[in-house]
Amino acid sequence: MTWFAAVVHGILLGGFYALLASGLALLFGVMRIINLAHGSLALVGAYMSFLLVEHTGMSTYLTLLPVLPGALIVGYLLQRTMLERSLRAGQLVPLLTTFGLLIVIANLLQKFFSPDVHSLDEGAIGTAAWQATSSLAIPWFDVLTLGIAVAVLGGLHLVLRHTQLGRELRATASDADTAELLGVNSRAVYARAAAIAVATAALAGVFYGMRTGFDPNQGGAELLYAFEAVVIGGLGSLWGTLGGGIVLGVSQEIGAQINPEYFALGGHVVFLAVLVGRSMAQASRIRYALRRLA
């Protein structure tokens, strides 16, 4: 029964990873940018929410109303002022730019918020759980997080499939130059994608802040897991990211069930297995193609 509980908790944890990874997947899928500052931007979202809660006493969930539009603007400006320029300089430069951004954000947060640990209040559902069996308690907050992850990824999916913006995004993602020839303003498309990605980061950050304690230097491990979720899910695929997050969460929980030391290891092993498996599949496809040529 505890194994069953581990799997259930793994799925819920996967929802959290998927929420954190959604912006990462979008940015990678559309612009091929690996945004190392994604975790820090999430942290900024958590701090903004914290600031509002401290000064107005409003509920953490209500702070999303001002925080998310703010994050959209930040994302838009970030693309226009920094990412766009660094993208022009080649593939590696955005990686360095976002890494620099990560350090700058951590230090600014420390300057303004001190190194204290904070956490956001998750309201009445914070400690409530559904006692499914004697050994399995399902926390409502985790269910909510998973639900939000599904909603965000589903929403992004619908936008990409069925709206003008989505068609432009997909066109730009597959071939920016041709899309430009057909009248798509790729600069504007990129900026909108970045805006949405940062907004999802901020959303994930607020949930992150409710789930855990955070300080200005936080966000490294979670970013790594989010990145693994993106890779397991097939690099930039939205539903894949949800699946990747869940696979990662379940394998971590199963690892921890064997021995608490194997929590991270369980996830990393599956991550590695997926990478190796995928490259072997690719190699066999290439061999097959070569044989057919010969």
Add this chain to the structure above:
Amino acid sequence: MSDEHGSGKVTRRDLLKRAGVGAAGLAVSGSFVEPAWARAKAWDASNTIKIGFVSPLTGPVAGFGEGDPYIISLARHAWRHGTTIGGKHYKVEVVTKDSQSDPAKAAQVANELIHSTGVDLMLTTSTPEVVNPVADACEAAGVPCVGTVDPWESFYFGRGAKPGGPNPFRYSFLFSFGTAQFAEAYTHLWKEIKTNKHVGVMYPNDTDGNAFRDNLIPLLEKAGFKVFDPGGYQDGQTDYTSLISYWKKNKCEIFHCAPIPPDFTTCWKQAAQQGYAQMCKIAQLAKTGLFPSQIAASGKLGPLLASGAYWTPSFPYKSSLTGISSKHIGSGYTKKTGRQWNQQLGASLSLFDVAQAVLHKSGNPKDKNKVVAAFRHLNVMTPSGRLHWGTGGKHNPVPPVVTTPIIGGQWVHTKKGSKFPLDFVLCEHSGDPNVPIQAKLKPYRG
């Protein structure tokens, strides 16, 4: 006009001199060779005592360094007219450096203080990641060094001393708590409430976690507690379900942990969701839970968490350098910064008391060997209590180390109208009976 005229004429001698300076510069950047200008500086500085102070002001453990600027301002104020030692008047200069919570950076800034500032005495504090590398740098360069807030086993054995062997350190000294002090506080505190004596522990797989696992667990079991250790998880773990179900299964009514602060918040929220926190009678924190902000981060789960303190404003001791009592260190800090007292204030100020005492006892603060010799039988009053080297026994387990107590206590809501929502009250005083007990330990939940 005459200057211009002079500089226009480069004599052969000038040229050689300039080349010489350049070569000296190269030599310095390579291996350290003491050139003529360094000796000259040392001579100029013969009536100024330079004291280096390394602590973490930024990075993950910056919470410890939060009050250091205030404490340093108190010490500088006390030394504003200098000090007279052996009939000679000296100016005192305190040079501070930030270790950035990084052991490599700590070693680097210590070397800067030693080689370019030329400090006569080094002070350092807060976690093994700061104190140990600074002490190593001082040991290598032959500069006297005093540290604090670093479990002494980590300071002594972690830097290469062998149990039962001779003291390998000549220049580095420490006053701090160790495992025995934790065990003493916990075993007294936990007996105040009736429990089944099952202790669930959350020790990560890191230096501090493993030190607790290897040294504290045997002491707790000897005192009659049954310890349930699910194993070392990794710092930054995102889910603690497997540990929580293990503690639940073994009905651990006492919880003890030594995680990094954010991990505690994560784990404890999950423990509440999964019903473990509710059955816990004593939740005892180490490494986190030292500062009010860390407790506040747990929200409603914060009050009644138990912790240990190496100093609080209720310690009945005065700083011998500044003459300020523990109570006024706390209130002065709040007045100056608007922030609540924290444990590190007393420990950091104690370092300056030791500095003043040892420099005076040496008779010649510029002679490093005399300063080191003055640590023998040094006896000094500090906010942390009286520190006495050379007594042997429980309070001086190895020659360079004096142990300081850990006093067990609990975070409670303050009375209505207080400036801060939470305060730490002491519930036992086995480590130092002079410290007043302020309240009886209340059960966490259950």
